[in-house]
Amino acid sequence: MAWITKPSGTMKIERRAEPYLTAEMRRDLSERYLPRYERKMGALLPALHMVQHAYGWVPFQAMEEIAAFLEISAAEVYDTASFYEEYWLKPKGRHLVSVCRSIACEFCGQTEITEAVKAALGIDVGETTDDGEFTLIELECLGSCGGAPAILIDEVLHESVTPGQIPELLAKARAESNGHGHGHGHH
């Protein structure tokens, strides 16, 4: 949980002219999400999900845009965005490989899976490959304990994986981004 924060007083925010929160996203938020909640801030998680999904991370400028749109302060958006692990405050690879390290998975062979991914990508847990294709993380229980060890590649779950399957699964993900780019990785 992200309750340890870094001093940010001297941080410079990178900006671009084109807004991250596109007209289409604003429309979707106004029509679909805002009416659902008693207060506008209720739509904050959906808004952050949209940005995360479209860009693969949540830039500070996008947080400011969301704040203006929901009529809350940028600090409130940052407070929420920094708490939830699914929101990336720094760019990550085009594909996210998440290996479950919780109880059922660790004791059903997870460490070998992590090692296989590390070897296949040449990176450590928490790192991104030089070509920006893959980021590897370990996270807690994915709700697939009966299919341990379980990994999530982007939004697709794989159960009872063996180290031998890893290269193929990674190649498949890579091929997908060559085909029709998942919308991620505009950085």
Add this chain to the structure above:
Amino acid sequence: MWQPKINAPVLTKRIPTPPYGNMRDRHVVSYDEYIKTGGYVGLRKALSMKPDDVTEEVKKSQLRGRGGAGFPTGLKWTFLPKVEEGKDPGMRYLAINADESEPGTFKDRLLMDFDPHLMLEGIAIACYACRLKKAYIFIRGEYHHQAKVLENALKEAYEHGIFGNKGLLNGASNWSVDCYVHRGAGAYICGEETALLEGLEGKRGWPRIKPPFPALKGLFGKPTIINNVETLAHLPSIIENGWEWFSKQGCNSTIGGPPSWGTKLMGMSGHVNQPGCYEFDLGIPLRTFVEQYCGGMRNGKKFKAAIPGGVSMGILGTDQYDAELDFDIGRKHNVLGLGTACPTVFDEDTDMVAVARNIARFFKHESCGQCTPCREGSGWLYQLLGRIEEGNAKTKDLDLALEIATSMGSMPGTTICGLADGNNWAVRTIMNKFRPEFEARVRPTFVPVRVTVGAGAKG
């Protein structure tokens, strides 16, 4: 020998599950299939009753929450402010807990994977009975597929007069309910009911100090009921068949406590031959579950230990293989409770120090950081257990770890939510039930011994 009391599955009626069906035949149940197989009959019956009578039926069924704490559902509903008949109670909410993140737990997922209308029917019944106007399904962020299945099912339910303006069966009941999917974003703590409400409000998932309780002041400050997915999925059959029917499943307490009626989804993981999510009467012994339904222990190994239902519950020792999975398990077998009833089983080769370290790491990672005993204690415990695992700790560190565990959870009022207590129970019961394993990993603490060299010592 243990015998099932049900002869047909209840929650998994449409989700083929051994011994009643083959897991390979599982598929998403559409609205049409749901209706053809008796769906929304419970809701129709509920709508023909007075809301308070529906609540009364649920109270009599003694249905206990399936989210982990086992709190009686009907009783929880009565904590809402009373509504006079025909009067508008103002905004009131239902929050459905689909955050399912307790390690070892994968049961709500089964319902959302395959039979989403069962929980939607439960939601409709709960909202009618409790006079709730909006329902939010708070689903964990990693359940991408399940969120899509739910969105589709909701669309069908809106189209067929369950939800929306002309809802609760085409406007016949003078009550309408809106229901939405709200995706979480990777935070175990949002499964705690008040943290979940914060997440719905767009805030960080920090549990709230209680009182006020959510039934009086919950989401956006309005009366709110929070129920688990599986709890709600029980409602249609209870209303359709009555509480007496429900009371014939599951078991009664053998120690004078409230009963454990009904069936329960139980996801088995760990070192067994056929892991997976099954449905049984509450009260099935762990041994029967493993040996009879999961093909026994993997590779012919012996049973060593099990977590009864999520890591927060602590551990069942080698001599507790016969523990019955019901709501008495906590008092009978020195664990925190039944939890989610999704056991993780370990064989004889398992390193229990590593198990404790894995769990301690989980809690350190997931502590939300509001309360000092939890934030600091979880970090210290993880460090200590890591040192023990590596062989760099001393005997006195075992007592230190136990002292930290006990002080961060057992004392009422030291922390805001139950996460710290789960951490305490997990670490404490593993260390106590497998003490020799921990002792073998530490270096004896140096105790100075005074040697008296008396007369004649030299000679």
